[in-house]
Amino acid sequence: MNSFSPIRRQPLRWxxxxxxxxxxFHSWQDFSLDAVKADLESIASIGLDHVRIFPLWPLLQPNxxxxxxAGIADVGKVVDVAAEFGLDVSVDGLQGHLxxxxxxxxxxxxxxxxxxxxxxxVIAAEVxxxxxxxxxxxxxxxxxxxxLGNETNQFAVERxxxxxxxxxxxxxxxxxxxxxxxxxxxxxxxxxxxxxDNVWFIDSAPVTPRQAASLGNSTAVHSWVFTSVARLFPxxxxxxxxxxxxxxxxxxSWAESADRPxxxxxxxxxxxxxxxxxxxxxxxxxxxxxxxxxxLWGVTWWCSHDVxxxxxxxxxxxxxxxxxxxxxxxxxxxxxxxxxxxxEKRNPTPLRQRSTALAFDAGDEATGIGRSVTDPSGExxxxxxxxxARGENPTLVRESRLTDAAYLAARGITNVVxxxxxxxxxxxxANAAPVESDANIWTGQVQA
Amino acid sequence: MNSFSPIRRQPLRWxxxxxxxxxxFHSWQDFSLDAVKADLESIASIGLDHVRIFPLWPLLQPNxxxxxxAGIADVGKVVDVAAEFGLDVSVDGLQGHLxxxxxxxxxxxxxxxxxxxxxxxVIAAEVxxxxxxxxxxxxxxxxxxxxLGNETNQFAVERxxxxxxxxxxxxxxxxxxxxxxxxxxxxxxxxxxxxxDNVWFIDSAPVTPRQAASLGNSTAVHSWVFTSVARLFPxxxxxxxxxxxxxxxxxxSWAESADRPxxxxxxxxxxxxxxxxxxxxxxxxxxxxxxxxxxLWGVTWWCSHDVxxxxxxxxxxxxxxxxxxxxxxxxxxxxxxxxxxxxEKRNPTPLRQRSTALAFDAGDEATGIGRSVTDPSGExxxxxxxxxARGENPTLVRESRLTDAAYLAARGITNVVxxxxxxxxxxxxANAAPVESDANIWTGQVQA
Numbered sequence: 001m002n003s004f005s006p007i008r009r010q011p012l013r014w015x016x017x018x019x020x021x022x023x024x025f026h027s028w029q030d031f032s033l034d035a036v037k038a039d040l041e042s043i044a045s046i047g048l049d050h051v052r053i054f055p056l057w058p059l060l061q062p063n064x065x066x067x068x069x070a071g072i073a074d075v076g077k078v079v080d081v082a083a084e085f086g087l088d089v090s091v092d093g094l095q096g097h098l099x100x101x102x103x104x105x106x107x108x109x110x111x112x113x114x115x116x117x118x119x120x121x122v123i124a125a126e127v128x129x130x131x132x133x134x135x136x137x138x139x140x141x142x143x144x145x146x147x148l149g150n151e152t153n154q155f156a157v158e159r160x161x162x163x164x165x166x167x168x169x170x171x172x173x174x175x176x177x178x179x180x181x182x183x184x185x186x187x188x189x190x191x192x193x194x195x196x197d198n199v200w201f202i203d204s205a206p207v208t209p210r211q212a213a214s215l216g217n218s219t220a221v222h223s224w225v226f227t228s229v230a231r232l233f234p235x236x237x238x239x240x241x242x243x244x245x246x247x248x249x250x251x252x253s254w255a256e257s258a259d260r261p262x263x264x265x266x267x268x269x270x271x272x273x274x275x276x277x278x279x280x281x282x283x284x285x286x287x288x289x290x291x292x293x294x295x296l297w298g299v300t301w302w303c304s305h306d307v308x309x310x311x312x313x314x315x316x317x318x319x320x321x322x323x324x325x326x327x328x329x330x331x332x333x334x335x336x337x338x339x340x341x342x343x344e345k346r347n348p349t350p351l352r353q354r355s356t357a358l359a360f361d362a363g364d365e366a367t368g369i370g371r372s373v374t375d376p377s378g379e380x381x382x383x384x385x386x387x388x389a390r391g392e393n394p395t396l397v398r399e400s401r402l403t404d405a406a407y408l409a410a411r412g413i414t415n416v417v418x419x420x421x422x423x424x425x426x427x428x429x430a431n432a433a434p435v436e437s438d439a440n441i442w443t444g445q446v447q448a
Numbered sequence: 449m450n451s452f453s454p455i456r457r458q459p460l461r462w463x464x465x466x467x468x469x470x471x472x473f474h475s476w477q478d479f480s481l482d483a484v485k486a487d488l489e490s491i492a493s494i495g496l497d498h499v500r501i502f503p504l505w506p507l508l509q510p511n512x513x514x515x516x517x518a519g520i521a522d523v524g525k526v527v528d529v530a531a532e533f534g535l536d537v538s539v540d541g542l543q544g545h546l547x548x549x550x551x552x553x554x555x556x557x558x559x560x561x562x563x564x565x566x567x568x569x570v571i572a573a574e575v576x577x578x579x580x581x582x583x584x585x586x587x588x589x590x591x592x593x594x595x596l597g598n599e600t601n602q603f604a605v606e607r608x609x610x611x612x613x614x615x616x617x618x619x620x621x622x623x624x625x626x627x628x629x630x631x632x633x634x635x636x637x638x639x640x641x642x643x644x645d646n647v648w649f650i651d652s653a654p655v656t657p658r659q660a661a662s663l664g665n666s667t668a669v670h671s672w673v674f675t676s677v678a679r680l681f682p683x684x685x686x687x688x689x690x691x692x693x694x695x696x697x698x699x700x701s702w703a704e705s706a707d708r709p710x711x712x713x714x715x716x717x718x719x720x721x722x723x724x725x726x727x728x729x730x731x732x733x734x735x736x737x738x739x740x741x742x743x744l745w746g747v748t749w750w751c752s753h754d755v756x757x758x759x760x761x762x763x764x765x766x767x768x769x770x771x772x773x774x775x776x777x778x779x780x781x782x783x784x785x786x787x788x789x790x791x792e793k794r795n796p797t798p799l800r801q802r803s804t805a806l807a808f809d810a811g812d813e814a815t816g817i818g819r820s821v822t823d824p825s826g827e828x829x830x831x832x833x834x835x836x837a838r839g840e841n842p843t844l845v846r847e848s849r850l851t852d853a854a855y856l857a858a859r860g861i862t863n864v865v866x867x868x869x870x871x872x873x874x875x876x877x878a879n880a881a882p883v884e885s886d887a888n889i890w891t892g893q894v895q896a
Contacts, residue, residue: 022749025512026510026514029477030516061475062474064761066471070477070478071477101555102554106549106550107549107760109557110549110550110608111549111550112548112761113609119760121760161561192694260497310514311511312513312514312555312569313512313560313569338671367738376769396728413522
């Protein structure tokens with residue numbers, strides 16, 4: 001029944017989230033093809049095959065009925081320059097949110113405040129914008145697809161200072177509406193939405209795991225240890241470098257089909273959760289565990305170039321996340337990734353289905369209430385870590401799928417274990433207080 | 449003692465707030481000297497001598513430590529083009545607020561929310577921006593000065609959806625800090641801050657009337673009948689066209705010196721408070737009452753060009769405020785203003801000091817608490833209207849100045865009357881309910 005092959009039909013994709021070295025994303029305003037060329041050349045030197053790019057919403061669509069042709073054309077120019085260096089491009093639509101900064105056009109803020117997920121006029125305008133972007137790039141040979149926007153879910157979660165109250169049903173409609181619009185003008189692209197790990201772990205988050213793992217052509221995984229793992233587990237604990245694989249397996253477990261692609265779309269080595277001289281090791285140790293995953297489409301590191309120290313107010317970690325520094329010099333993590341890519345080309349990691357799966361009760365899958373059972377502070381992650389420590393190389397499976405023999409067979413699952421069976425102690429119970437002082441490393445800095 | 453002369457030392461200045469006909473202020477992003485030239489040529493055709501211009505803060509300073517040289521240079525280019533058409537230019541710094549839209553850079557919003565009036569880092573960055581603007585244009589021969597920003601006070605008033613809580617003392621310090629910075633690089637300019645009429649009428653507004661009438665080189669008056677007068681007095685009532693003069697006299701009354709310039713920096717004919725075919729008459733009837741005011745520096749109409757119907761979500765009135773339409777054709781109000789300017793050049797209105805002054809209790813002048821006594825719904829405005837109806841041509845005076853004979857003499861005031869003496873009925877008492885259905889014409893539309 002399972003015709004699994006250990007050979008990838010397509011090579012694993014390796015890419016980077018492109019953060020312009022001069023002026024960060026504000027450089028769209030002073031668009032310089034020469035600067036973009038130099039950046040992309042430095043990215044290609046690592047051996048990467050693609051970049052993810054991020055135009056800014058307020059610059060592209062400053063009025064609800066004004067999409068700037070020059071702004072759209074600049075996105076097309078970046079794609080063309082990428083082609084010169086053998087790079088494919090995935091385009092994010094609505095930014096939206098980037099590295100602690102929110103960029104919303106003035107026609108949805110302040111006196112004009114409107115819900116960006118539910119207001120019909122806003123949605124219609126968003127449809128026009130993503131359609132314009134898709135139409136601009138679809139005919140180019142080196143494009144991959146579109147992501148609706150970078151972690152758009154963040155605008156609707158409880159912790160957001162201007163939370164846009166949205167139900168899961170409304171969020172599903174919003175994602176579907178925009179994806180449908182993009183697919184209409186760009187049917188062959190790989191299109192998806194993206195989100196931070198609140199979607200997997202927070203019961204009240206309006207984007208549900210089901211939406212994460214079913215809408216669009218791939219499931220986007222954004223793996224950041226500063227969100228909780230680095231607070232729960234001390235430096236050197238394998239939980240930190242296994243977190244990305246955990247998220248990849250969690251994404252697998254929430255997919256309805258056994259062969260939905262998972263895109264590790266963002267992963268980075270944030271200081272101080274990762275020591276400044278430990279980024280290369282963190283990178284390798286974080287990526288290797290997932291490289292045998294059959295459905296893993298590719299890895300896109302965050303980010304290409306360090307944010308320049310000339311720019312103020314970024315959370316400290318953002319200044320050092322690059323594979324290259326802001327002078328376009330490759331850093332140790334960049335060199336390590338280049339080695340991994342080169343080695344993987346010579347000798348691809350054989351694919352392996354994971355026969356052992358840790359089962360979890362996914363709760364109400366329509367609303368996502370119950371998903372918090374998989375939070376890194378809980379028993380599911382603890383048991384998964386314990387199984388990993390025992391060399392079991394586990395994946396995850398929802399209890400609701402355990403009666404579906406064909407599904408289990410398609411995933412190669414032959415050994416289902418429960419958390420009770422593993423008997424591991426959750427980190428939250430083991431550590432009553434955070435084990436490190438870098439709590440709120442991200443939001444704490446900017447909300448102070 | 450009073451050496452008053454009925455001849456102006458300098459001619460009354462006539463100008464317009466420049467609203468670009470293509471793309472409104474978003475046109476800064478697609479800066480076209482040809483479009484600016486065509487706009488300014490059409491403005492000059494009316495006979496105007498100056499424009500007030502409005503760069504957008506987030507475009508000029510997208511990061512706290514990044515002021516875009518190209519953005520600053522574009523402001524200089526507009527000044528140069530204006531010179532080609534004989535137009536002087538006054539530059540507004542921090543936009544800030546324009547026609548219902550708020551433009552704040554991402555480094556002071558959402559996760560990065562900081563008070564734009566009190567946060568030391570934000571103030572330092574604002575100082576850098578206004579300094580950069582001042583330095584760019586100061587050496588040009590056709591510049592007038594800088595306004596710190598358009599109605600910056602709006603961000604701190606109660607009704608603002610994201611109110612920046614600020615005390616009068618903090619606001620005074622903020623205004624002084626920025627004005628000092630501008631004066632340092634541009635000592636000879638006419639610099640001021642600007643504000644809407646909340647400053648004159650709302651006790652809790654953090655900018656006080658004393659700050660309005662003492663900081664900077666002129667007192668800026670923004671006269672908009674939609675804020676309250678059009679709700680309180682029916683169409684055709686003289687209160688509507690006398691409101692600008694009332695504000696000019698109120699600005700006079702709050703000045704410490706008898707010769708501080710008053711700049712009628714914004715006045716417009718907003719539909720439906722002003723009938724669509726009544727804009728020219730409204731313009732003339734609103735401007736004539738103040739033209740004999742010795743301290744009146746000039747009039748700057750809002751605005752030059754109608755907002756194009758291609759742009760969405762503006763309050764309806766903004767689409768028709770232009771002296772010219774969005775195709776740069778002069779409208780009836782523009783023609784009427786051209787006639788007034790031409791006539792005034794041939795035959796300047798003789799200056800006249802107003803011997804009758806209506807006295808009012810200004811309350812606590814340090815905090816502005818008590819200023820609401822002059823609100824258009826109250827007895828001061830009612831009495832002032834009554835005196836005007838009797839042909840008295842009154843000005844206003846604070847009771848706290850009535851013992852200062854030299855001051856009264858310098859203003860030419862010989863006849864002080866009290867509201868009790870006049871005995872007029874306030875509009876608010878006369879009209880229990882608003883007399884027209886255009887209540888909340890401005891905020892109501894966009895907050896719905």
